[in-house]
Amino acid sequence: MIKENKANRTRQVQFRMDPKIFNKLKSTIVYDEEIRSMADLFNEAAKKYLKEKGVKING
Numbered sequence: 001m002i003k004e005n006k007a008n009r010t011r012q013v014q015f016r017m018d019p020k021i022f023n024k025l026k027s028t029i030v031y032d033e034e035i036r037s038m039a040d041l042f043n044e045a046a047k048k049y050l051k052e053k054g055v056k057i058n059g
Contacts, residue, residue: 025038025041026038029041
């Protein structure tokens with residue numbers, strides 16, 4: 001059995017969002033063919049933000 005490298009695991013994050021915005025966001029994602037989940041949306045937004053700030057990331 002190969003031991004998993006914990007440093008390479010994805011991280012789960014938690015934050016607070018206005019319920020009205022959350023509900024609109026959730027219902028909009030349902031019909032978006034490019035974004036499958038909130039995790040996808042936030043991962044893409046984070047990558048875009050970092051790129052705009054000139055931060056190089058892997059992946």
